[in-house]
Structure formats: structure tokens, C-alpha cells
Amino acid sequence: QVQVVQSGGGPVRAGESLRLSCVASGQSLDPNKPNCMGWFRQAPGKERESVASTYIGGGTTTYADSVKGRFTISQDSAKNTAYLQMTDLKPEDTGTYYCASGMACGPRFVRAWSQGTQVTVSS
Numbered sequence: 001q002v003q004v005v006q007s008g009g010g011p012v013r014a015g016e017s018l019r020l021s022c023v024a025s026g027q028s029l030d031p032n033k034p035n036c037m038g039w040f041r042q043a044p045g046k047e048r049e050s051v052a053s054t055y056i057g058g059g060t061t062t063y064a065d066s067v068k069g070r071f072t073i074s075q076d077s078a079k080n081t082a083y084l085q086m087t088d089l090k091p092e093d094t095g096t097y098y099c100a101s102g103m104a105c106g107p108r109f110v111r112a113w114s115q116g117t118q119v120t121v122s123s
Contacts, residue, residue, distance in 0.1 A: 002026040002112040004037070006099040009117030012089055016121075020084040022099035022114060024056070029080065034059070036105040037075065037082035041119070043095035051097070053105040056080060062105060066092070089121045 008020035022037060029035060038053025052073040054061040061073055072085045086093065096116045102109035 002028050002101050004099050004101050004112045004114045006097075006114040006117055008084075009097060009119050011120040011122065014090055014121055014123050016089055017085070017087045018089065018119060019086070020097060020099070020117065022082045022084075024080045024082075024101045024112070026112075028111075031057075031077075034103055035080070036102045036109065037099065038062075038073065038105060039084050039097050039099055040107070041093075041095040041097045043092075046095075048098070048107075050107065052084060054082060055105070056082065060105070086119075089119075091121045091123045094119060094121050 003026050004024050006022040035056040039051040040048050041051050042048040052063045052071055054073045054075050056075050057077040070088045075082045097119050098116045099114035100110040101112045
């Protein structure tokens with residue numbers, strides 16, 4: 001099993017920044033196998049969407065078009081941790097953010113979800 005625990009989030013004003021962190025752990029985590037970590041978000045009344053993803057240890061990094069140039073995902077392989085630095089936040093970034101771990105990037109490969117954290121951006 002794999003568990004992911006995230007931290008960060010909260011209320012901010014438009015233009016401000018936030019940083020989310022996510023740690024993966026569990027006996028199923030194999031350092032010799034790919035571990036993609038990333039964030040999804042879900043706004044009220046909308047479907048969950050992918051925000052950003054990256055591979056622990058390096059590899060392909062992807063971003064949703066709506067966050068390119070504003071969000072940066074990074075990782076620390078020694079800590080099995082991913083970070084999402086969010087800058088120039090906009091009200092449309094408001095939602096519940098979920099960290100996920102998978103053996104590949106993409107929603108159908110997710111094997112563990114975090115508990116979710118609320119990000120609220122006021123104008």
C-alpha cells in the first residue's frame with residue numbers, strides 16, 4: 001500500500017502565493033520503480049482536473065494550460081516528497097487540491113489520494 005499526506009493550502013488573496021507539499025510512503029513504494037506524484041483539483045460543481053505532475057527522481061513534468069507559468073512542481077527523491085509552488089493565484093484556482101501517487105502519471109494510474117486541502121483565492 002501507498003499513502004500520501006499533503007500539507008499547505010488555505011485562504012489567500014489574488015496575486016498571492018501558496019506552497020503545497022506531499023509525502024508518499026508505504027511498503028509498496030519501490031525506489032527502483034517509477035513514482036509519479038501530482039496534484040488534482042476540484043472546484044464546486046466541476047469535475048476533478050489534473051493540475052501538475054512529475055516523477056520522483058526526475059522525468060517528465062506536466063502542467064495544465066491554466067497554470068503554466070504560475071505553478072511549479074518539484075520533487076525531492078530522498079524524501080519521496082513533491083512540492084507545488086503556486087504563484088499569482090487567481091480566484092479560478094479556488095478548489096480542493098488532492099495529491100496523488102501512481103506508477104505513471106495520469107488519473108487512471110493513481111493508486112493513492114491525499115485527504116485534500118482547500119485553497120480559496122479571493123479577489
